[in-house]
Amino acid sequence: MLAVLVVGTGVTYALRNAGGNDTPVAIDTPTETPTPTPTPTPTPSPTPTPTPTVKPKPTPKPKPKPRQPTAYELVAKNKIYSVGALQPTKCVEPVYRPTTFPATKAYYQRLLPCLNRTWYLALKKAGIPFRAPNLIVYANQVKTPCGVERGTRAYYCGANQAIYMPFNVDYRNYRINPIYTRAWMLNTFAHEYGHHIQSLTGIFGASFARQATMADPNLRLLESRKRELQASCFGSAYLGTNAAYIPMRGELLTAWKFAVANAGDEFSNPRIRDHGSKANHNLWSTRGFNYKNPIFCNTFSTRPQYTS
Secondary structure, three states: OOOEEEEOOOOEEEEOOEOOEOOOEEEOOOOOOOOOOOOOOOOOOOOOOOOOOOOOOOOOOOOOOOOOOOHHHHHHOOHHHHOOOOOOOOOOOOOOOOOOHHHHHHHHHHHHHHHHHHHHHHHHHHOOOOOOOEEEEEOOOEEEOOEEEOOOOOEEEOOOOEEEEEHHHHHHHHHHOHHHHHHHHHHHHHHHHHHHHHHHHOHHHHHHHHHHOOOOHHHHHHHHHHHHHHHHHHHHHHHHHOOOOOOOOHHHHHHHHHHHHOOOHHHOOOOOOOOOOHHHHHHHHHHHHHHOOHHHHOHHHOOHHHHO
């Protein structure tokens, strides 16, 4: 059999050679009807889930700063008044004598750590940070942040928290009266250290701030006397609590009592009533020595006649 396929438009012709019949037979071959392609139904877009709005966290309000104490509270209600009796450091009086500048300097350098220890323990009880003062022993004249000192007095400068001790005064007095000079050196250094305690506790700055606002010059002098008499009381509290170890007895104690009873504005030249009368200097010095407790040194809460 011979089959020949002729492709036409829509028709396939088959020529068959069978039995000599040459008549072509047309055979319709239906063209496959294309199945219509269905239009896909669009899948609906999912409804977006709304994103929740994130509310910003409220900014916390800053905590209010604790109220700062007033100048009056710093001088009259200070934490230093709550520490109780001072603790002794069991230091003896230094063996050096003010016969030379190096020996005088060594005397105060040996004494300084003793006061540091006693007052460190007191301020620790009050929750007040402690810093040791600077110590400068000088001869003749020295420039300080608080002015020029001319070798005639001991001095505390709050600007650099330094105690200035004059060699010239100690040297001259020691040649006249050695026992009295030793008592004076102990007392003066402890007094100036008392100013340092005022500085650390805020009393020193608050007192000067109060003084600056006073229009009446008599009130300004009164404020100065309260500050100075308190420093004497603080210094004497140290000497009292360490009296057994210095030792502060016999001639040395007698000389100290004479010194504090005869120091006051009556002896100043020019006479300025800024440190206290000799009667009140003796009162506050003896009070500090006997009670050994800063609460008895609150000159800012007492009657004016005790700070005249």
